[in-house]
Every structure is written in structure tokens, then in C-alpha cells.
Amino acid sequence: MPDSPGLGEQALNKATEIGLSSQLDEVENLDVNIKTDPLKLVQGEVDAVTIQGEGLVMQKDLRMEELEMQMTSVAINPLSMAFGKIELTKPTEAKALVVLTETDINRAFNSEYVRSQLQTQKIHIKGELRTINPQHIEFRLPGDGKIALNASIKLVETGENQQVAFSAVPRISANGKTVALENVEYGESEEISPELTKAFIDETSEILNLNNFDLEGMNLQVNHLKVEVGKLTLQASAYIEKIPSASK
Template sequence: MGANSPDLGNQALSKVVEIGITSQLDVVEEIDVDLRTNPGNLVRGKVDSIEISGKGLVVKQDLRMETIQINTNQVSIDPLSALFGNIELTHPTDAEARIVLTETDINRAFSSDYMYGKLHGLKMDVDGQPVTIDIQEANLALPGENKFAIAATFLMRESNEVKKMSATAIPLIHDDGNQISLEILAAEGEGLTLKLVMVIFEQLTALLDLRNFNIPGVSLKLRQLEAQAGRLVIHANSQIEKMPSM
């Protein structure tokens, strides 16, 4: 295979994108970029397709993606930059993305220092009295059938009482495809108020804001959700404005 082989050129440009993505995330267990074109198209500034596959990518708020896959159609790039081993888009390109989050990874993020700050010192009214609540523990289960189940233990500071609650909900697409909202189906527990349930779910959905998954230069809009047993599958439309670089 010659030094000017199209396969070698594709591999070199693919490696540039892999290094760029890796440099901008906290943790990357595996990343693979498959850029496909040929010398004739490359001279004209055309890349036939780009496929990005990753495993164990940790993004904002200590949120780990079990897998992510992004696929583009034809991409327009600056051919001169490509000759020097860089990929600069001449205009944004559309893509499709599929992200898988496991129950375990969501719960790890839910117990992170970031979420600790969000779930402690919550101010609200209970039976007409102002109270301060600390969520001591919260656990998300994904039982399947497109449902979320939450169990939480919380401390009411004023009375020093520890209480428990549980609730089930279904996820919905919200905020123009940026965020997941939850429709509560049932809730039960001691000292339970609808406001308390909503506060916990609001913090969970804030964690699942798709903007938390954006790789620099790549934005996502939610298209479909699948809450399967043990995992959440997110299908999204993606727009790539800039290829990740070091």
C-alpha cells in the first residue's frame, strides 16, 4: 500500500478527530473515528461520511456515557487544511446520534459532589410551614416499559426527622429537544408533598439535559427516548459546527 493510499489518508484524519475528542473529555475508555473519502473528493473539500463511536466517555457533572455513536452524511471541509492534517468545516453538518446511559452510571452521577450540592438545603413549605430538606440518598431504577422509578431518603432539618419516598414516572421530550421531563404516575412516602417529588425529579432531569452531553463543537437535540430495563437509550439529531481539536 503506497504512502498516498486513500486508506492511510483517511486513517490519519480520523486519528486527528480521535485525539481532539479525547483531549476535551474527562475520561475516554474507547474512541474510534471512521472518516471516509477519496483523494478526488478531498481535493474538492468533500468527506463522504464520518462515524464516531465511543465507550465510557465522561462528560459534565461526572455523567458517563456507556456508548455514543454519531453518524454524518457528506461533510464539507477546507481542503487546504486537510492537506496539513486538520479538519475545518466550511459550514455546519447534520448528523444522527445514539447515546446509551446505564442505570449504574446515572446513579453514580446522581451521588456526585455536583448533585450533592443540588439536593441539600432545599427550601419549601410542608403543611404551611417552611422547612429545609437534605436529600441523603436517591436511587434511580429503570425497570423497563419506558418508566423511571426513584427511591429517596431525606432529612427534615427542623424536626431532625428522616423520611423516605418513592415514585414512578415516564420520560418526555421537553425544552425543544434539549431536556427530558418526567410525568409522575404514582408516588408514596412519609412527609411527602408533590413539591418535594417535583424537586427531586427536576434535579434528575437537569442532570439529563442533553447540553451536558455536548462535545465541543457538537450539539444534540432529543428525538426519541427508550427507557429500557437497566438502561436509557437516547436518539438525537446532532449538528456539528466544528470538529473537536486539541
């Protein structure tokens, strides 16, 4: 079979899979496919590197349903291959696709990290400074290019329960690194505190911040954000200075 990878490619595929997995909290499936021919490999030339992953859990308990990354014309140090590594001799660019589901983002919102972020803030509610304790946060992707959030919180000082509900349209910032929420519309309940709503809007932007998806040596910049019922798709370009590999 002419298309079957050679031993050198197989070793690199496996080393890169292990290296990437070592940077993730959880991995359901990860597949690295390196295409080149043995003569080019000796000269440090790789035609293409494709990375495909499913169920990848990053820092802050943020899970990606899917990750696809494609690099072409990659220059590597041929000596590094003897150690089962891909050492880039110059940075390379890649195309990347990240899919997040409604369930993934809900998981992040209800993680210990986000709860602690919200609990450390003192927020003005009806003229009084209050500490909030999130009871349950429901993030939804209802379609129409919108996100929606409904949160029940307890005010620590009074034991009172309050609701926060709004919908908004996510937009990529000019630098391609952050997501801002525009056209905020409030739910049926009156807005009890602009500061409280802002805290949840800021936290939504923080969860969708593209720095969360950067792996060591890889830097993502989002070009397009697609919001559908139940899922968010981010199309990005990646600037790659190094490809994580299995440490020896």
C-alpha cells in the same frame, strides 16, 4: 487492502479522537473513522465521518455507556488537514445514538454536583422551610417505559430522616432538548411534601437534559427516547458547526 485508510485519513482520525477526548472527563474507548478517497480529500470532500465511543464521562459526572454519531457528505477546508484538523466549511447534520445505563444515571444522582444542587434549596415540608441533605438516591429503570426514584434524605434543621419515592414516564419535550416526567405515581410512603417531590423530579429532568451531552460545536436534538429495563436509549439528530480537533 482497498478499504484500509490512507495516511491522510489516519492522521485526521487520530486528531479528531484527541480533540473529542479533550472535551471529556473520562474516556474508555473512542474511535473516529473518516471515509473518503485522496482525490476528494484534496477538494475538501469527505464521504462519511463515524464516531463511536464507550464509557464517555461528560460534565456533571454524567456517563454515557455508548455514543454513536454518523455524518455523511461533510465539506471541509483542505488546508486545515495540513494541521491535523477537520475544519468544516459549512455546518453538517448527523444521526446520533446515546445509551445511558441505570448505573450511569445513579452515578450522576449521587455526584457532588447534584447533591450541592439539592442542598442549596429551601423546601416546605409539613409547613416548615427546611434544608435537605440527600443521604442516598437510588434511580431505577424497571421497564414498562418508566423511571423510578427512591431517595433517603435528612432534614438539616431537625436531623429527621425522610423518604421520597415515585415512578414516572419520561417524555421528550417539543423542542427535543429536555425530558419531562409525566404520570407521576408515589411510592407506598405518603408524600410528605409536594415541593420535595418536585425538587427530585426537576433534578431528574436536569440530569437527562440534552444540553449535558452537547460538545463544543455540536448540538443534539432528541427525536426518540426508548426506556428499557436497566437502560435509556436516545435517538437524536445533531447539528454540527465544528468538529473538535487536537489543538496545536
